[in-house]
Amino acid sequence: MATGHTDPQRRERILAAALDHIAEAGVAGVSHRRIAARAGVPLGSMTYHFAGIDDLLREAFTRFADHIVAVFEQHLAPVDGVEAARQAVTDLIHALSEGPQRNLVLSQELYTLAARRPEYRELTEAWMLRSRQLLERHFDADTARQLDGLIEGLALHRALDRAPHDRELTLRAVARITTV
Structure with missing residues (x-):
């Protein structure tokens, strides 16, 4: 080597x-x-x-967050219109929940680290902000915040449930949050 x-x-x-x-x-x-x-x-x-383990963890988790934001962008950037955006959010939830188990574990590890050590919260806050900014291309800021939480929650529940809910339920949940 x-x-x-x-x-x-x-x-x-x-x-x-x-x-x-x-x-x-x-x-x-x-x-x-x-x-x-x-x-x-x-x-x-x-x-x-x-410089140390914290430097390594920050950079590694930043790379991971960049990857997940790229997944958000891949689903949300090409769409136009509210209905297409609802479909894209639904697709995103299913892509995240059906994707590599590794991503689910890394997300939870980062959230746990941020909950225990406030110096890592800026990393999770930046990640959430970037995700919401992508959602705000299609929805108002309050709706984007609610959708961001829904995406995380439904993706986690689908990934861990032995009988994950279907796409129709996901789409209905997204529609409820995004209907004015």
Whole structure:
């Protein structure tokens, strides 16, 4: 394996390894040694690229939040009109709930970390703001806030329910919130 400056992907591998580890073992199991081993990099690379575990967690979770915002954008950006936006929100909820279990776990790990450690709340607040801004392209600010909560809640419930509700129920819930 390449070392030092000849390994431009090392930082990215470390971040990916951190997210993979968090998804499997939780934030509590994160350590420089475990992440370095998982990324296949020397332990010294951890402190070279990140000031500490908190720096690593912030950047890894920021990357994860960017990914989820991109999923929101993929569903919401191309639509025009309220009815198409309702369909897009419904599609988004189902995409999130039927997507990789890893994303569900990472979301909950970040929320738990932010609930326990206020310094991580700015990360979740920025994520929620970006999600709401995408929703505000189609709905007023209050509706966007309500939809953001609905998206999170229904996606979580669908992902964890042994008999997840169907698309029609999701669409009716979205319509209730978005009908003036």
